[in-house]
Amino acid sequence: MNESTSQLIYTLQLADNALILGHRISEWCGHGPVLEQDIALTNTALDHLGQARSFYQHAAEQFNLMPVEVKKQQFVSPALQQKIDKGESLDEDDLAYLRDGWDFRNVLLVEQPNKDWAYTVVRSFFADVFNFYFYKELQKSKDAALAAIAEKSLKEVTYHLRWSSEWMIRLGDGTEESHERMQTALNERWAYSGELFEMSAADKAMAEAGIGVDVATIKPLWDAHVDGILQEATLEKPANKWMQSGGKDGRHSEHLGYILAELQFMQRAYPNMEW
Amino acid sequence: MNQFINKNLYGDYGDKEQAGGAEGSNHNAAAEWPLWEVFIRSKAGLDHKHVGSLHAADAEMAIENARDVYTRRLEGISIWVVESKYIHASDPATADSMYEPANDKVYRHPTFYNLPDELTHM
Numbered sequence: 001m002n003e004s005t006s007q008l009i010y011t012l013q014l015a016d017n018a019l020i021l022g023h024r025i026s027e028w029c030g031h032g033p034v035l036e037q038d039i040a041l042t043n044t045a046l047d048h049l050g051q052a053r054s055f056y057q058h059a060a061e062q063f064n065l066m067p068v069e070v071k072k073q074q075f076v077s078p079a080l081q082q083k084i085d086k087g088e089s090l091d092e093d094d095l096a097y098l099r100d101g102w103d104f105r106n107v108l109l110v111e112q113p114n115k116d117w118a119y120t121v122v123r124s125f126f127a128d129v130f131n132f133y134f135y136k137e138l139q140k141s142k143d144a145a146l147a148a149i150a151e152k153s154l155k156e157v158t159y160h161l162r163w164s165s166e167w168m169i170r171l172g173d174g175t176e177e178s179h180e181r182m183q184t185a186l187n188e189r190w191a192y193s194g195e196l197f198e199m200s201a202a203d204k205a206m207a208e209a210g211i212g213v214d215v216a217t218i219k220p221l222w223d224a225h226v227d228g229i230l231q232e233a234t235l236e237k238p239a240n241k242w243m244q245s246g247g248k249d250g251r252h253s254e255h256l257g258y259i260l261a262e263l264q265f266m267q268r269a270y271p272n273m274e275w
Numbered sequence: 276m277n278q279f280i281n282k283n284l285y286g287d288y289g290d291k292e293q294a295g296g297a298e299g300s301n302h303n304a305a306a307e308w309p310l311w312e313v314f315i316r317s318k319a320g321l322d323h324k325h326v327g328s329l330h331a332a333d334a335e336m337a338i339e340n341a342r343d344v345y346t347r348r349l350e351g352i353s354i355w356v357v358e359s360k361y362i363h364a365s366d367p368a369t370a371d372s373m374y375e376p377a378n379d380k381v382y383r384h385p386t387f388y389n390l391p392d393e394l395t396h397m
Contacts, residue, residue, distance in 0.1 A: 034308070036329050036340035043343050163339065170332070 006205035007143070008062045008074065009105060010212050012095070013202065013248060014146075015055030016106035019096060020256070021127055022048025023263055027114055040163065044124075047156040054149045056092035061145075064089040075103045079268070097267035101257055102250040105200075109192035111247070111256045118171060118178075118185035125164040125229070126189065130196045131157045133221045137213040146211065165229050172233025179234065186230075187238045194243025196222070203248075310359040311337040313344075315351035323355050331356075 001009075026045035032038025063071065071084050079098040083090065110127060114120045135157055138150035171178040197219045199207070206212025230237050246252065266273060308330040314323035326345050331337035337356040345351065365373060377383070 034330060036331065036344055039347075040340065040343040043347060159342075166335070166339070170336075 001201055001205065002070075003205065003209060004062065004066060005070065005074070006202045006209075007211060008059055008066075009200070009202040010206045011055055011059040011062065011146070013105040013200070015052050015059055015095070016104045017110055017127075018048045018052035018055060020104070020106045020259060021110035021124075022046070022052060023259055024110065024112075024114060025120070025124070028120065033117060041120075044160055044163065047153075047160065051149065051153045051156070052096070053092055054152070056095045058145045058149070059095055060090050060092055063095075075099060077103050093267065097264045101252055101260055104247075104250060104252065104256060104260075106247050106252075106256075107192070107195045108244050108247040108253055109189070109195065111253060111259060112189065112192060113255055115185070116181065117167075118181040119189065121164055121167040121171065122182070122185045122189045123192075124160065125168050126193050126196070126226075128157060128161040128164045129222050129225050129229075130218065132161045133218045133225075134213055134215070137218065141212070142210040168229050168235070169233045172230070172235040182233070183235055186235055190238035190240060191242060191244045195245045195247060198245055198248060200248040308332045308336075311341075311356045312359050312362060313337075313341040314355040314357070315341070315345055316353040316355075317351055319352065323353065326350070328359060334358075 022045045025041055025048065028041045032041055077098055077100040080094065083094065109123060112123055135150040135154040139147050141147040172182045197215045199215060203212055207214040227237065310328055311331055312328050313326050315326045316323045329340050329344055331340045334356060338354050341354045341356055
């Protein structure tokens with residue numbers, strides 16, 4: 001894998017994480033427990049979507065600069081292959097709507113279903129703590145576009161983190177029932193937290209090149225932050241060490257297929273439709 | 276007959292089982308979060324203006340909810356929240372005695388003074 005391929009995959013990892021988490025959160029729209037939180041979550045979903053767009057635009061630029069032979073090796077999705085064979089350039093929409101599941105590089109955590117409020121909060125909390133420290137580091141990227149996206153996103157993520165941390169504490173240290181539900185969600189989601197710190201080939205190459213972030217340096221920060229909030233929330237950190245993985249290599253849980261079916265249907269059924 | 280009528284509340288649709296059964300049907304106002312009044316300052320130097328109200332469990336959440344509900348389109352740079360129960364209002368029924376008497380007291384307006392032209396902000 002050469003450097004431009006690594007950089008494309010790296011950018012797509014970031015884009016896919018943002019898109020899929022944003023989509024999952026957007027599923028709460030119209031279903032929030034109270035009007036105010038419904039709007040809060042929808043705002044957050046749009047933040048993630050905005051980040052995803054920036055990353056996809058950047059990924060498309062990188063892709064379009066590649067030689068044709070290299071382009072052909074990037075994606076397995078037939079719909080994208082057809083475009084590439086015709087010599088068309090790709091844009092953010094193509095990357096979001098025409099790639100199949102195995103071309104998606106998001107971590108398994110973000111595609112997990114909303115279930116109830118506790119599961120949703122825990123998923124966001126893991127991701128928000130990670131993103132907070134991650135974007136801080138990514139601001140130093142040698143890729144000016146990534147650094148700029150990181151700087152803009154960090155402000156949004158700081159608020160996301162405030163929101164999810166508060167719900168962790170509020171419900172963890174709430175009633176007996178809310179505590180129990182939070183602990184259950186925490187225990188079940190825990191196995192998806194490890195993949196955030198797994199280094200894919202693209203991660204390693206980009207960290208070495210000074211473009212990406214060495215996530216190993218973020219792990220202790222993430223642990224300390226999570227420990228602090230869990231303590232305040234009177235929640236117990238799960239003891240299990242075994243972690244799920246595969247998302248970064250395109251091996252996903254069955255949930256991603258359903259997400260993409262809903263997300264991509266319109267563009268697949270009515271190509272290039274606008275509204 | 277009553278037991279066949281199931282009132283659907285905001286947020287209930289499709290989430291009932293996960294949200295803990297048919298709690299929506301015995302919804303009661305006492306369990307609701309208190310109401311807060313929201314005041315927003317649109318830019319530095321201006322007053323905080325009342326923009327509306329919302330529900331929240333405490334002040335912290337009220338400020339965050341206000342941020343999400345009322346400042347999404349860059350409406351403000353500062354938020355005040357006050358729990359609605361702490362706002363005391365005049366009684367509309369006493370409006371006659373409270374405000375009518377000021378009606379014919381034109382001399383209370385400083386309109387009988389001759390002001391120099393240079394004075395513009397009076």
